[in-house]
Amino acid sequence: MLQSLSLSALLLSARVLASPSSPPSDPLPLLIWHGLGDNYAADGLAEVASLASETNPGTYVYIIRLDEDASSDRTATFLGNVTEQIATVCAAITADPILSSAPGVNALGFSQGGQFLRGLVERCGGANGIQVRNLVTFGSQHNGIAKYQLCKPTDWLCKGYIGLLKANTWGAWVQGHLVPAQYFKAVDEDTGEPTDEYLANSNFLADINNERALKNVTYAQNLAQLGNFVMYVFENDTTVIPKETGWFAQTNLTSGDVVELRDRDIYKEDWIGLKKLDEKGGLHFKTIEGEHMTLGDKVLKEVFKEWFAPPKASWKKVVEDVVQEVLEL
Numbered sequence: 186m187l188q189s190l191s192l193s194a195l196l197l198s199a200r201v202l203a204s205p206s207s208p209p210s211d212p213l214p215l216l217i218w219h220g221l222g223d224n225y226a227a228d229g230l231a232e233v234a235s236l237a238s239e240t241n242p243g244t245y246v247y248i249i250r251l252d253e254d255a256s257s258d259r260t261a262t263f264l265g266n267v268t269e270q271i272a273t274v275c276a277a278i279t280a281d282p283i284l285s286s287a288p289g290v291n292a293l294g295f296s297q298g299g300q301f302l303r304g305l306v307e308r309c310g311g312a313n314g315i316q317v318r319n320l321v322t323f324g325s326q327h328n329g330i331a332k333y334q335l336c337k338p339t340d341w342l343c344k345g346y347i348g349l350l351k352a353n354t355w356g357a358w359v360q361g362h363l364v365p366a367q368y369f370k371a372v373d374e375d376t377g378e379p380t381d382e383y384l385a386n387s388n389f390l391a392d393i394n395n396e397r398a399l400k401n402v403t404y405a406q407n408l409a410q411l412g413n414f415v416m417y418v419f420e421n422d423t424t425v426i427p428k429e430t431g432w433f434a435q436t437n438l439t440s441g442d443v444v445e446l447r448d449r450d451i452y453k454e455d456w457i458g459l460k461k462l463d464e465k466g467g468l469h470f471k472t473i474e475g476e477h478m479t480l481g482d483k484v485l486k487e488v489f490k491e492w493f494a495p496p497k498a499s500w501k502k503v504v505e506d507v508v509q510e511v512l513e514l
């Protein structure tokens with residue numbers, strides 16, 4: 186008797202929940218951080234943004250920019266202090282009325298934009314910061330780069346900056362001003378350990394990966410709070426060296442041997458929360474065919490459906506939950 190009463194009460198509330206008057210859940214807003222040499226107003230990004238809102242109608246998309254002027258935004262992909270850039274983006278997002286009032290956001294990072302979004306999660310997450318639910322990165326340099334080869338063949342501006350930074354990677358001026366230098370990583374050829382110069386001078390990567398003796402526990406807490414972290418590596422990427430950096434792997438450039446993330450200290454000692462995230466099923470290693478950033482609509486659409494769709498409150502699920510609750514009474 187008691188049980189059947191509870192059952193009808195529960196079914197009634199289930200009906201109310203699923204009735205047409207209850208609003209459908211909206212997709213979370215989407216942040217996109219573009220790559221080197223790109224700018225937030227570029228046509229390609231506008232297309233990605235409209236594909237995102239076509240796939241999940243109602244998605245509010247914010248393309249991250251460091252300047253409202255498109256050409257200055259592009260310059261900021263080569264030139265700037267990444268620590269300051271992430272702080273600027275953090276301030277802009279937390280001050281945005283739509284982004285800051287949403288229950289969370291999703292995030293999509295292209296190439297270097299991927300590790301910068303991760304930096305944003307680590308530094309700007311937490312209770313009063315940005316709540317990133319799912320983070321997807323394409324061809325990013327999470328474990329740094331071992332060579333500078335990031336410019337398109339005809340991108341002379343990019344090549345100019347790269348030439349400048351090759352000369353003096355670890356100098357304070359270069360680390361404070363040239364973006365790719367701040368995720369360049371040098372390791373000892375024999376031991377595979379990061380060099381002292383890198384640990385002492387890297388303005389961004391060594392810090393955000395908690396590679397120094399003193400770890401920032403906030404970084405690990407914030408990253409482990411992601412729902413999912415999905416990392417795509419391009420199978421035939423010859424721009425990012427080594428391409429396995431997109432999965433936080435360490436590659437021996439001489440032998441080609443790859444030490445996977447799960448075999449590295451950053452994971453085993455959980456410096457940045459990746460192990461915790463993995464243990465709750467939130468870490469995903471994906472490959473995609475082709476050269477660096479050869480991304481078609483088909484893949485993007487699948488990604489948007491899988492990771493950025495609103496949670497489904499289907500009848501089937503509601504009824505299953507009710508039955509489960511009744512069984513537990």
Ligand SMILES: *[C@@H]1O[C@H](CO)[C@@H](O)[C@H](O)[C@H]1NC(C)=O
Pocket residue numbers: 307308309401402403404
């Ligand atoms: C750790 O990172 C947080 C977030 O960026 C920062 O507020 C805090 O000062 C850092 N702590 C240390 C010890 O550097």
Ligand SMILES: *[C@@H]1O[C@H](CO)[C@@H](O)[C@H](O)[C@H]1NC(C)=O
Pocket residue numbers: 266267268269357358360361362388
């Ligand atoms: C980058 O900016 C931060 C914050 O202003 C500053 O503390 C740091 O020294 C700068 N890095 C370099 C290498 O100049």
Ligand SMILES: *[C@@H]1O[C@H](CO)[C@@H](O)[C@H](O)[C@H]1NC(C)=O
Pocket residue numbers: 373374375376377378437438439440441
């Ligand atoms: C990288 O490979 C070379 C050539 O096989 C080898 O001599 C070197 O010890 C390797 N380095 C590490 C850290 O395994």
Ligand SMILES: *[C@@H]1O[C@H](CO)[C@@H](O)[C@H](O)[C@H]1NC(C)=O
Pocket residue numbers: 420421474475476
């Ligand atoms: C990727 O590289 C492999 C081996 O070099 C080649 O067989 C394959 O056709 C390439 N795939 C694409 C999509 O370029």
